[in-house]
Amino acid sequence: MTGPLPDPFADQPDWAPLPPRPIEIVPATGRIELRGRRVLVGLPGLGWRGDLRADERVVQGSRTYVPVIPEHEWYRAESEQVEVFAPLVPVERVWVETVGERRPAAARSPQSGVRLVSLDAPTHREPTPVFEADTVTGRRVVHVAESVEQRDLRAVTETYASADGDICVRVTSELEWYRWAWRGQTLTTLEVPVHLLWIE
Structure with a gap:
């Protein structure tokens, strides 16, 4: 081997830890456990609402719904064991936050400036x-x-x-x-x- 060894800290100060794994947002229509998970609801092209938690899917007739609860109500229900109202949202309008895989530094996108996104699905920043x-x-x-x-x-x-x-x-x-x-x-x-x- 010739030449100097690569510096493993070249792109990162020695005091800075690696960033956490990013949040990835996936459709609730997939096979994923929903109870207690953070979710977003909305419609492509219109917008998204977050700070919500989900309960398990409910099937009524031929439609599948997800009970969605504001996060503060979910914590109160879980902590104090009380019932809270959870509107049923069609599963195709619900997206689930999951913890993704750690990405190498070169694959991370820069945070500065304007970042354009697709309106087809909710997005989350690094x-x-x-x-x-x-x-x-x-x-x-x-x-x-x-x-x-x-x-x-x-x-x-x-x-x-x-x-x-x-x-x-x-x-x-x-x-x-x-x-x-x-x-x-x-x-x-x-x-x-x-x-x-x-x-x-």
Whole structure:
């Protein structure tokens, strides 16, 4: 072998972890477990609505429907074991968020500028480092530490300087985030350095 060895950190600062696996959006018509999954509903060409959770498919006559619940109601129902109303949406109008495969750095698309998409199906952006975001409070974030991803988190602050001088964001679990809304209870948060957080 001649020549220098390739630098494995050439495209990535040594302090930055790999991004989390991206969210991929697939039709609910496929063979995929739906209960508790994040979903989007809508019609091609018109638009999409997110922050929803699904229950298992329901068949009525020859049609298949998906019970769809606003995410905050789903967490309340699961946490407090209460019944909530879930409208039935035709399965062909429901798309499911799944965690995709990790992509090599060369395959990731750049985030800057205008990105045109097709209106045929909902799309999702690549994970964005929190330190590149303009605002983070309330956003879904992924904590990546030593290639372990912790999902279902919400940022509860903007970036700030910690007592140790690190730039951090406080996060909480989504259950705590929504419980804060419906009960008003003080939530438990975790201080995480921004270089370990990604917007989902």
